[in-house]
Each structure stands twice: as structure tokens, then as C-alpha cells.
Amino acid sequence: MSDRGSKIDEFIKLFLNAIEVEKSRRGLPLITDEKTNDPLFFDQRELRLRYLLPIKGIEDFFEGLVKGEVRYTRCKRCGRKYFPPQPDCSSCGTREMEWMRIEGTGELLTFSKVVVKPTSYLHYDDYIVGVARFPEGFNVLAWVRASDVSELEMGTPVRIEVERRQPENYLTYVLVPTKLGD
Amino acid sequence: MESAAVIGVGITRYGRITDRSFAEIAFEAAWEAMRDAGVDREGVDLLVVGNVGGWSSEPLPAVTISEYLGLDGNGSMRVEAACASGSAAIKVAADAVTSGQSEVAMVIGVERMNESPVTNVVELIGRAGNYFWEFENFGLTFPAYYALYANSYMQIYGAKEEDLAEVAVKNHYYGSLNPKAYFRQRVTVDDVMKSRYVAWPLKLLDCSPITDGAAALIVTSEGKAREFTDTPVYIRSIGTGTGTSNISRRDDLLGFDAVRKAAREAYRRAGIDPSRPHRQIDLALVHDCFTIAEVMAYEDLGFVRRGEGYMLVKEHQTYIGGIVPVNTDGGLKAKGHPIGATGVGMAVEVVKQLRRAADPQRQVDVRNGVALTHNVGGTGHYAYVAIYSI
Ligand SMILES: [Zn+2]
Numbered sequence: 385m386s387d388r389g390s391k392i393d394e395f396i397k398l399f400l401n402a403i404e405v406e407k408s409r410r411g412l413p414l415i416t417d418e419k420t421n422d423p424l425f426f427d428q429r430e431l432r433l434r435y436l437l438p439i440k441g442i443e444d445f446f447e448g449l450v451k452g453e454v455r456y457t458r459c460k461r462c463g464r465k466y467f468p469p470q471p472d473c474s475s476c477g478t479r480e481m482e483w484m485r486i487e488g489t490g491e492l493l494t495f496s497k498v499v500v501k502p503t504s505y506l507h508y509d510d511y512i513v514g515v516a517r518f519p520e521g522f523n524v525l526a527w528v529r530a531s532d533v534s535e536l537e538m539g540t541p542v543r544i545e546v547e548r549r550q551p552e553n554y555l556t557y558v559l560v561p562t563k564l565g566d
Numbered sequence: 567m568e569s570a571a572v573i574g575v576g577i578t579r580y581g582r583i584t585d586r587s588f589a590e591i592a593f594e595a596a597w598e599a600m601r602d603a604g605v606d607r608e609g610v611d612l613l614v615v616g617n618v619g620g621w622s623s624e625p626l627p628a629v630t631i632s633e634y635l636g637l638d639g640n641g642s643m644r645v646e647a648a649c650a651s652g653s654a655a656i657k658v659a660a661d662a663v664t665s666g667q668s669e670v671a672m673v674i675g676v677e678r679m680n681e682s683p684v685t686n687v688v689e690l691i692g693r694a695g696n697y698f699w700e701f702e703n704f705g706l707t708f709p710a711y712y713a714l715y716a717n718s719y720m721q722i723y724g725a726k727e728e729d730l731a732e733v734a735v736k737n738h739y740y741g742s743l744n745p746k747a748y749f750r751q752r753v754t755v756d757d758v759m760k761s762r763y764v765a766w767p768l769k770l771l772d773c774s775p776i777t778d779g780a781a782a783l784i785v786t787s788e789g790k791a792r793e794f795t796d797t798p799v800y801i802r803s804i805g806t807g808t809g810t811s812n813i814s815r816r817d818d819l820l821g822f823d824a825v826r827k828a829a830r831e832a833y834r835r836a837g838i839d840p841s842r843p844h845r846q847i848d849l850a851l852v853h854d855c856f857t858i859a860e861v862m863a864y865e866d867l868g869f870v871r872r873g874e875g876y877m878l879v880k881e882h883q884t885y886i887g888g889i890v891p892v893n894t895d896g897g898l899k900a901k902g903h904p905i906g907a908t909g910v911g912m913a914v915e916v917v918k919q920l921r922r923a924a925d926p927q928r929q930v931d932v933r934n935g936v937a938l939t940h941n942v943g944g945t946g947h948y949a950y951v952a953i954y955s956i
Binding site: 392417419420422424427437467468493494495496497498499500501502503504505506508511513514515522523524525526527533537538549556557 | 584683688689692693696698699703705707709710714717718721762765766813814815
């Protein structure tokens with residue numbers, strides 16, 4: 385776990401305290417921009433966003449995670465395979481899909497290490513994302529279990545595994561490099 | 567079919583703007599464009615606003631701007647195509663004037679990204695892929711998306727980080743000559759290489775900055791243009807394309823199918839030879855949100871064969887005097903990238919260049935009287951390629 389998140393919390397706390405001081409002094413939530421000295425009004429309304437996402441059509445995917453499997457869908461009519469899984473076939477417009485488990489060993493197509501992170505990811509250390517091609521016939525984008533990009537190259541064989549992401553403590557999946565011949 | 571004509575342009579300086587609000591920067595660009603066109607506010611019958619927002623405070627930007635400009639209460643809308651919102655707004659206005667639905671339309675691209683903390687902006691742009699499968703679980707960021715392309719491109723074609731840095735060197739050079747640009751200082755390959763990683767292998771100086779700014783156009787039909795100005799610039803074609811939401815669903819990570827599609831359509835409708843488009847145009851404004859993006863643009867637009875784009879900038883072929891000058895205003899990289907304003911800002915530069923009214927040291931040689939804009943939303947999610955001519 386990174387301590388960067390807590391440093392930012394500390395910074396925000398100092399900033400908010402300064403605003404409170406200014407409000408009790410003059411009654412205005414105004415701050416002066418550090419670089420330009422221009423006055424700025426600090427918005428007094430804060431909105432926290434979280435969405436509720438319907439997953440009934442792909443509930444099998446989540447049941448698979450609980451069993452340690454990462455599943456995709458295949459159209460019963462035209463055979464097209466989908467990962468991310470979807471309950472509707474974009475090719476033939478039907479909803480007759482079957483669920484399959486990803487079993488093959490994929491190959492890394494590309495990867496990156498994210499250093500500058502979004503607000504909701506600040507509590508993580510730098511993370512490696514990659515895209516791998518699977519023999520089933522689709523690509524998967526996910527984090528790659530490696531401590532640095534120097535351990536990886538194009539074509540590195542990877543398997544897909546279910547992991548419990550911390551600190552949120554929920555199930556998701558990760559690409560895990562395998563030694564050749566594993 | 568009749569073309570649309572740009573008869574007036576306006577643009578604010580780009581940068582981190584703390585002294586003017588959302589409506590106030592739109593006002594600057596819009597009134598400059600109206601004065602340039604000789605159109606008064608009662609003469610504008612449609613307002614199309616390119617804006618993404620989320621990081622800034624006005625959720626109904628077209629309405630806010632319409633009131634502040636003193637427009638007559640005619641129709642308006644906000645148009646969203648991520649970083650290509652500005653070009654999408656131009657397309658809506660161009661279609662409206664060529665179909666006769668509108669006589670004089672105003673296009674405004676405007677963005678105020680610095681109203682939110684940097685990490686929130688990183689988050690909101692990072693969410694601009696597939697939300698659940700790429701952001702929710704894996705925290706993709708905009709630089710990371712392009713880094714996946716950069717890594718793939720470098721491994722397959724043998725380009726190096728130093729080669730990508732050449733794009734930053736060129737665009738900062740032109741930025742240094744543009745008083746409206748965010749970054750006015752020149753940089754060297756060494757400066758780029760020494761800047762810290764944002765998303766490996768892309769470094770801070772490979773990235774365009776988080777930017778505030780506004781740009782505006784006044785658009786009418788080809789038939790009416792001469793009633794307003796002696797120097798109209800015509801919009802000959804706008805080609806469009808859409809990529810997959812999940813980047814895992816793309817055949818390769820070396821270029822954008824959506825751009826290739828948009829370019830084919832733009833070239834066909836404007837009579838440009840797709841095998842040598844650069845011979846028929848005097849300049850191109852391309853979407854260099856990251857250095858790799860400009861290299862891929864050269865290839866997707868057909869200026870060079872696939873895998874050879876990085877050589878073009880290395881050999882200075884995209885400076886003025888090369889086979890086609892690219893991003894003579896500093897590009898997104900140095901001029902700045904106020905998301906919704908970017909495509910409109912490109913059009914402003916094209917119009918000034920084709921009128922031979924750009925800043926002297928960066929004025930291109932206008933021989934064909936034709937220019938191209940390439941505006942990409944997200945990571946090849948939306949693509950707009952337009953051909954302009956005098
Ligand atoms: Zn099907």
C-alpha cells in the first residue's frame with residue numbers, strides 16, 4: 385500500500401482548514417491561487433459519485449469469480465465469443481448465449497505502468513496494466529502481476545487468475561506471467 | 567453538394583486560466599469571431615458548443631453561454647465526442663448551414679479543466695474508455711491508454727522513446743512562436759527523456775497539459791459567405807469514425823481504424839488522393855495529445871507507410887519546409903488541450919494559415935490552399951478528419 389493516499393488526505397485537510405479560517409474571518413470561502421494570485425471561490429457543495437450497475441445479464445461471470453473461474457460468452461447461433469462477456473450478440477442481434485471458462489494461456493500484446501493515478505486509485509502503488517491475446521480468440525485487459533515492466537516483454541505467456549483485490553476486498557481477475565513450460 | 571464556409575474565427579490564450587470564468591472565456595472567443603465575421607449577435611441563429619465538462623461547474627454550457635453572449639434565444643446544444651467534441655460541433659454547424667436549416671451558426675469549443683484538482687481530472691479522462699471493464703477494476707488513465715499503443719508500436723516497429731520525443735521538440739518549437747500557446751519554452755530530446763514517467767513508456771513531456779481555453783467559429787453556407795467576407799475558408803469534407811469502447815476489442819494497437827475510416831471518407835469527398843494526401847495539402851493539424859499519437863496520425867492519414875511515422879519527424883519532414891508541416895501552432899502538446907475546444911482551435915489555426923495571417927515565423931507556404939484537421943476523441947474512440955480550402 386502506498387502512503388501517497390494519506391499524504392494527499394493530509395494536504396486536503398490543511399487546505400480545508402485554511403478555507404475555514406478565511407470563512408470565519410471575512411465570511412467568504414475565497415482562496416488566492418498559488419501561481420497567479422487570482423481570487424477563487426471554493427465551491428461549498430461536494431458531490432460523491434458512485435453508480436449502481438445492473439449485472440443480471442452477466443451474473444454468471446460473477447458466479448464464476450466465486451468459483452475461481454473467469455468466464456466469457458459465446459453466441460449459440462453464430463459462435464462469436466465475447467470478453468468482456470455480454471448477454472447479447474452484437475453480430476446477430478440474438479440473446480442466446482452460453483457461458484464458457486477461459487482456460488488457455490495468453491500472450492502479452494502490450495503493457496504499461498501507471499505512475500500518475502486517478503483519485504480513486506491513489507491508495508495503490510504503481511500498477512502494471514496489460515492486454516493479452518487468448519487462444520479462445522479474444523484479448524483481455526487487466527492488471528499484470530509483476531513488480532516492474534522490465535520483467536515483461538511482448539509475447540510473455542500469461543494465465544488469467546481470480547484474485548481478491550485489497551483493500552476493497554472484492555473479487556476481480558489478473559494476468560499472471562507463467563514460466564515457459566509451466 | 568455545397569460546402570460550409572468559415573467566415574470568422576476567435577480564440578483565447580490556452581493555459582491554466584484563473585482570472586476568467588467559463589462564460590467569460592467563451593465570450594472572448596465568440597465576440598472575436600463575430601467581429602472577425604462582421605456578424606452581430608442577432609445574426610446568429612444556431613449555437614453549437616463543444617464541451618465535455620464534469621471537471622467544471624456549468625452543466626448546461628450552451629445555455630450559460632447563449633445568455634452571456636447576448637444571443638437571441640435561438641437553438642443551441644452541447645455536443646460530446648470526448649477530445650473531438652470541437653470537431654463534432656463543427657460538423658453539426660456545417661450540416662445545419664449546408665442543409666439550409668441555419669443561415670449563420672456559431673461554434674464554440676470551451677473547457678475549464680483546472681476547476682478541479684489534477685487527480686480528479688486524471689480520473690475523469692481515465693474513465694473515458696469502457697467504464698466497468700477498464701476503469702472500475704484496472705484504473706486505466708488517458709496516458710496509460712496511449713502508453714499501451716506506444717509500447718506496442720515501439721516493439722513492433724523498432725522506434726525508441728527518443729524518437730517519440732522528437733514530436734515534443736517540434737511542437738514546443740512552434741509553441742514558442744505562438745503567443746496563444748500554453749507552453750512557450752522550447753525543449754530538447756534530452757529534456758523529454760529526463761522528465762518523469764507518467765505511464766511508462768510515456769513521460770511528462772510526451773503528454774499534452776491539462777488546459778483551459780476557448781475557440782469559436784462563425785459558419786455560413788458557401789453561397790452566402792461572400793456577403794460577409796472576402797476571405798472565407800470552406801469546409802470541403804468532414805469524415806468520421808468510431809472505435810470500440812474496449813481497447814481489448816481492437817485488432818492491433820498500432821494505429822486507429824476509426825481514423826483510417828474518417829480519413830478515407832474525408833479524402834474521397836474532397837477529391838484528395840489517399841495514396842499521397844500530403845501532396846495536396848499545405849498543412850495538417852493533428853491530434854498530438856501524446857507524442858505517439860502524432861506518429862500514428864501520420865500513418866493513419868497516409869502521409870507515410872505504417873511503421874515509418876517516427877522517421878518522418880526525425881527527418882524534420884513535418885516542420886515547415888518538409889513534405890507537410892504539422893501542428894504549426896504547437897499542437898495539443900505545446901499549445902494545450904482544452905478537450906472540447908481543441909478541434910475548434912485547430913480550425914482557427916487552419917483558417918489563419920490559409921488566410922496567410924498566422925504569426926510570421928510559423929506561416930506555411932500556401933500553394934494548394936488546402937489544409938487538414940485530425941481530431942481524435944479518447945484513444946481512437948471518436949475520429950474526425952476534415953479538409954478545408956480557400
Ligand atoms: Zn451471434
